[in-house]
Amino acid sequence: MKNSRAKWFVTGTLALSLITVLTGCGGTNNANSPATNNGSNTAAKGDIELLNVSYDPTRELYEAVNTKFAAYWKEQSGQNVKINQSHGGSGKQSRSVIDGLKADVVTLALGYDIDAIQSKGLIEEGWQQKYQDNSSPYTSTIAFLVRKGNPKGIKDWADLIKDDVKVVTPNPKTSGGARWNYLAAWGYASKQFNGDEAQIKAYMKSLFNNVETLDSGARASTTTFVERGLGDVLITWENEAYLSLKEFGEDKFEIIYPSISILAEPPVAVVDKNVDKNGTREVAEAYLEFLYTEEAQELEAQNFYRPRLASVLEKYKEQFPDIPMVNVDTDFGGWAEAQKTHFDDGGTFDEIYTKQ
Amino acid sequence: MKAAVKPAKGRSVLPGFGISMGFTVVYLSLIVIIPLAGIFIKTAGISWAEFWETATNARVVAAYKVSFLTSFAAASVNAVFGLLVAWVLVRYNFPGKRIIDGLVDLPFALPTAVAGIALTTIYSQNGWIGSLLEPLGVKVAFTPIGITIALMFIGLPFVVRTVQPVMQELDKEIEEASVILGANRFRTFTRVIFPELLPPLITGFALAFARGIGEYGSVVFISGNMPMKTEIAPLLIMSKLEQFDYVGATTIALVMLVISFVLLLFTNYLQWRSSRRMIKE
Numbered sequence: 343m344k345n346s347r348a349k350w351f352v353t354g355t356l357a358l359s360l361i362t363v364l365t366g367c368g369g370t371n372n373a374n375s376p377a378t379n380n381g382s383n384t385a386a387k388g389d390i391e392l393l394n395v396s397y398d399p400t401r402e403l404y405e406a407v408n409t410k411f412a413a414y415w416k417e418q419s420g421q422n423v424k425i426n427q428s429h430g431g432s433g434k435q436s437r438s439v440i441d442g443l444k445a446d447v448v449t450l451a452l453g454y455d456i457d458a459i460q461s462k463g464l465i466e467e468g469w470q471q472k473y474q475d476n477s478s479p480y481t482s483t484i485a486f487l488v489r490k491g492n493p494k495g496i497k498d499w500a501d502l503i504k505d506d507v508k509v510v511t512p513n514p515k516t517s518g519g520a521r522w523n524y525l526a527a528w529g530y531a532s533k534q535f536n537g538d539e540a541q542i543k544a545y546m547k548s549l550f551n552n553v554e555t556l557d558s559g560a561r562a563s564t565t566t567f568v569e570r571g572l573g574d575v576l577i578t579w580e581n582e583a584y585l586s587l588k589e590f591g592e593d594k595f596e597i598i599y600p601s602i603s604i605l606a607e608p609p610v611a612v613v614d615k616n617v618d619k620n621g622t623r624e625v626a627e628a629y630l631e632f633l634y635t636e637e638a639q640e641l642e643a644q645n646f647y648r649p650r651l652a653s654v655l656e657k658y659k660e661q662f663p664d665i666p667m668v669n670v671d672t673d674f675g676g677w678a679e680a681q682k683t684h685f686d687d688g689g690t691f692d693e694i695y696t697k698q
Numbered sequence: 699m700k701a702a703v704k705p706a707k708g709r710s711v712l713p714g715f716g717i718s719m720g721f722t723v724v725y726l727s728l729i730v731i732i733p734l735a736g737i738f739i740k741t742a743g744i745s746w747a748e749f750w751e752t753a754t755n756a757r758v759v760a761a762y763k764v765s766f767l768t769s770f771a772a773a774s775v776n777a778v779f780g781l782l783v784a785w786v787l788v789r790y791n792f793p794g795k796r797i798i799d800g801l802v803d804l805p806f807a808l809p810t811a812v813a814g815i816a817l818t819t820i821y822s823q824n825g826w827i828g829s830l831l832e833p834l835g836v837k838v839a840f841t842p843i844g845i846t847i848a849l850m851f852i853g854l855p856f857v858v859r860t861v862q863p864v865m866q867e868l869d870k871e872i873e874e875a876s877v878i879l880g881a882n883r884f885r886t887f888t889r890v891i892f893p894e895l896l897p898p899l900i901t902g903f904a905l906a907f908a909r910g911i912g913e914y915g916s917v918v919f920i921s922g923n924m925p926m927k928t929e930i931a932p933l934l935i936m937s938k939l940e941q942f943d944y945v946g947a948t949t950i951a952l953v954m955l956v957i958s959f960v961l962l963l964f965t966n967y968l969q970w971r972s973s974r975r976m977i978k979e
Contacts, residue, residue, distance in 0.1 A: 433940040458942050513923050515937035555840045555922035558933070562919065565815075571824045686941055687755065695925040696756050 389422040390625055395445035397432035397518065397608070398561055399582055403645040404449070410641065411632050415625060423625055431559055432518035439464065439613060446617050446626045449610045451518035453670075454677035456611050469611040476671075478607035479633035480647035483667060484526040486598040487567065487576040487583045494574045498600045499530040502575060503548040510573035511553055512563040514684070514691050519560035521685060523577040526604035528684070529668030533602060547694045568595070579606070581646035584661070605667040737955065740948040752949040757925055758934060761950075764921075765931040766957070768842050769910030772849035773857075777903045780857025781895065787858070788865045802858045805851050810915030817848055818920045840922030845930065848916040853906030860902035861895055868894060897973040904965035911958050 396404060408425040415423045428435065428443070432451035439445045440462050448465075450456055453476075459465050470477045488496050494507055502509050512520035527549055528542060535541035554573065557563040560582055567576035568586050575598075576583075583597045610630050617623040632638055639649035643658040655662065674680040684690045741749060752758065787799055805813065821828045822839040831838060838844045868891065876886040914932040921928040931954055938947035 431940075433942075437939060437942070513937070516923075516933070516940050553924075556924055558918045558923060558936070566822075570819060570822045572822060681941070687752075687938075687943070687946065692757065692925075 389424065390622060392423060392425045392446045392622060392626060392629060393428065393444060394425055394447050394449060394629075395428045395435050395439055395443060396449040397435060397451045398429055398559065399579060399585070400449060400608075400645075401427065401429050403642060403647065406641045406645065407633065407638055410637055411629055414632060414637075415628065418628070419625075421625070425629070431516070433516075444616050444620065445613050446620060446622050447610060447612050447630060449608065451606075451608050452521065452677055453607070453609050454681050455518065456609055457678060459611075459613065464613050464615045465611055466614045470609060472612075473610065473630060474634060475650050476607050477609045477611060477630075478650075479610060479630075479638070480608070480642040480649055482606045482608065482647055483580050483603045483665070484522050484577060484600075484606065485580045485583050485603065486600060487578055487586055488574065488596050488598055490594050490596055492596055492598065496575050496598055499527055499549075499602075500534075502527075502577075503545065503552060507552055507575065508554055508573040509549065509552045509575055509577065510555065510557075510563050510567045511577040512560050513556035513558055516558045517560055517563075519579055519582075520556075520563075521680075522579070522604055522606050524684065524691065525670065525674060525680060526600075526602075526668070527577075528690075529604055529673060530600065530602050532668075532673070543690065543694065546690070550694055580648070580662075584646035599663055599665050602666045602668065605669050607670075734955065737948050737951050740945060741952050744945055744949070749949055752946050753953050757929070758931070758950060760926045761929045761931040761934045762953070762957070764842060764845065764928060765911055765954070768845040768930075769849055769907050769913075772846045772853055772910050773903050773907035775846070775850055776853045776857045776906045777899055780854055780902060780906075781861055781899060783854075784858045784861040784865055788862060802855050805853075806855050810852060810913065811919070813851055814848060814916035814919035817851060817916065818844070821847065821920065839920050840924070840928060842928060844920040844922075845917050845928060848920045849906075849910040849913060852913055852916055853909055856905035856909060857899070857902035860898045860905065864895060864898045893972075897969045900965055900969040900972065904962055904969070907965070908958055908962055911954060 394404060394408075404425075404427055408427070411425065412423050415421060428438075428445070430438075432455050435448070436450060436455035436458050439448060439459050448456060448459065453470060456465065456469060460467060460469060473479070486496060488494070494504075495501065496507065501507060511523050514520040514524045524546075527546060531542040531545040535545070555566055557566055560578060563576060564578060564582055564586055566572050568590055580597075583595075587595055587597065610633065612623070612626045612630060614623075617626045633642075634650065636651060636654060639651040639654040643649045643654055643661070646661070648662050649655050649658070668674075670677055670680055674683075682689065783798075783802065787795065787802075818825075818839050820826050821831075821844055823829065823832050823837070825839070828838055836843075838847060872890055873886055876890045877883075881889065912932060914930075914936070917930050918933060921930060921933075923929050923933055931950060935947045935950050938944075938950065
C-alpha cells in the first residue's frame with residue numbers, strides 16, 4: 343500500500359512539474375525574444391530581424407520585395423536584415439498584433455485594420471499621413487473573373503443581377519476583400535440611381551440574391567469559382583484575378599473590368615511601440631520607404647498590384663486599364679464611417695439579409 | 699486517542715485521493731475553468747439590455763438554430779450508423795478489419811479544414827457525388843444537409859469509440875441464456891444487448907453533438923455561410939471578432955456555452971438513469 347501511494351505521489355508531482363515547466367517555458371520564451379533582438383541590434387551592425395505582418399494575397403509580393411530590400415539594406419548600412427513574414431486574413435492579423443504579436447511593420451488590406459491597432463496605442467496617431475499616397479505604396483481595384491468566352495455576356499455590374507447569373511464573392515463580415523467588393527457594387531449603384539438609397543439597396547439585394555455561397559475569405563472564393571467550377575462570375579481583387587489567370591491558364595478565364603470600380607489602397611505602417619522596444623525603427627522605416635522606390639514598384643506591378651510611380655504604371659498600362667473608380671475616403675467618408683454604415687451589426691449588409 | 703483513530707477510519711481503500719483530486723482541480727482550472735471564466739468576465743462589462751439584444755438578434759438566433767439542429771441531426775445519424783460500425787467491427791471477422799478500424803479514427807487526426815475542403819469538393823454541384831445528386835434535385839453543399847454531413851464526418855469516431863469497448867465486454871453467456879430461454883435473435887438484441895449499449899451510445903451521441911456545436915473549420919467551407927440560412931454560430935463569433943467586437947463575440951459564445959452545458963448535463967442525466975435502471979434490472 344505504501345508503495346502504491348508513493349507511485350501516485352510521483353505521478354502527481356511529475357505531472358505538476360510538467361505543467362510548471364511548460365508554462366515556465368512560455369514565459370521565458372516571451373521575455374527572451376525582444377532581449378535577443380535588442381542584443382543583436384546593439385552589437386553594432388550585426389544581424390537584424392524584422393517581422394512584417396501582412397494579409398493573404400501579398401505572400402508572393404513580399405517574398406520578392408524582401409530579397410531586394412535585404413540587398414539594399416546591406417549596401418546602405420552593412421547590416422544583414424532578415425525579414426520574417428506572417429500572412430492571414432487582414433482582420434485576423436490585426437488582432438494578432440493587438441494581442442501581442444511583435445510585428446515591426448504591418449501591411450494590411452484596410453486602413454480600418456490599422457486604425458484598430460492604433461486605437462490600442464501600439465501605433466501613433468496620424469500613421470496614414472506618414473508616407474506618401476495615404477501610406478499605400480500600391481493600389482488595387484475590384485474586377486470580375488468570368489469563364490472563357492464569357493458565356494453569360496457579363497460586362498458590368500448591371501449584368502450581375504440577371505436571373506440566370508450566379509455570383510461568387512466572399513462574406514463582407516469576415517473578409518476585408520469582400521468589403522471592397524461590396525463598396526464597389528454600392529458605388530456603381532449609387533452613380534446609377536443618383537444616390538437614391540432605396541434603389542441602391544434594391545440593387546444590392548438582388549446582387550446578393552444571386553450569390554450562392556459566401557466564403558469566409560477571398561482565397562476561398564477563388565477556390566469555389568476556379569477549382570469547383572461554381573458560379574458564372576467571381577468578384578475579386580484585380581491581383582487575385584490575374585493570379586488565377588497565371589495559375590490556371592488564360593484559356594480558362596477572362597478578366598472583365600466593370601464601368602466603374604473602387605480604388606483599393608492597402609496601407610502600411612510601422613508599429614511604433616514594437617520597433618522602439620526592438621530597436622528596429624530605422625530599418626523598419628527604411629523598409630516601408632523602400633516600397634516606393636522604382637525597384638519595388640516594379641515588383642509590385644509584376645505581382646499585379648498597381649504601382650504608384652507614374653513611370654512604372656506607364657510601363658504596365660496594358661495590365662492596368664484606367665477605369666473610373668470611387669474612393670472610400672471621398673465617397674464613403676473613410677473606413678471607420680464605411681464600416682459603421684455598411685458592415686457593423688445592423689448596417690446595410692445585415693439589412694439586405696435579415697429583411698428578406 | 700480519538701484523533702489517532704479518526705484518520706484511519708476515513709482512509710479510503712484507494713490511496714492518493716488528496717493529491718490526485720488537488721491535481722484534477724488545478725489542471726481543470728488552468729485548462730478549462732479559467733479560460734471559460736474569461737468569457738463571463740468579458741460579457742460582464744455590458745448591460746442586460748445590450749446582452750439581450752446581441753444574443754437574440756434575428757441573425758444570431760437563426761445561426762443558433764442552424765448550429766444546434768444540424769449538430770443534433772448529425773449526432774443522431776452517427777448514433778445509428780456508429781453503432782452499426784462498432785457492431786461490425788466487434789462481432790465479425792473479415793479481411794481488412796484492422797484498416798476499417800483505423801479509418802474510424804481518421805476524422806480525429808485530420809485538420810478539420812482539410813475535411814471541409816475535401817467534403818465540399820466532393821459534394822458541390824460539380825463534385826463526384828454532388829453531380830450525381832444534382833439531377834435528383836438534391837443539393838448538398840451550401841445547404842444545411844452539407845453542414846450535417848461535415849458534422850457527421852467529424853462526429854463519427856465519438857460514437858464508435860465509446861460503444862466499441864462496451865460491446866467487446868458484453869457477456870456471451872447472457873446472450874446464450876436469452877436464446878436458451880426461448881427469445882429469438884431480434885428479441886435478444888432489443889431486450890438483452892441493446893440496453894447494455896444504451897448508456898455508452900448516449901455518451902457517444904452527446905460527445906458528437908457537443909463537438910458539432912463548436913465545429914468551425916470543416917463547416918465554413920461546405921456551409922456557404924449564407925446569413926439566416928446556412929450561417930453557423932461559430933462563424934458569427936468570427937465575424938464579430940473581425941469587427942473588433944470582442945464583447946459581441948463573447949456574448950454569443952456565452953449563450954452557446956450555457957446551452958451546450960445544459961444539454962450535456964441533460965444527456966449525462968439520461969445516461970446515468972439508463973445505466974442505473976439497467977443495474978436494477
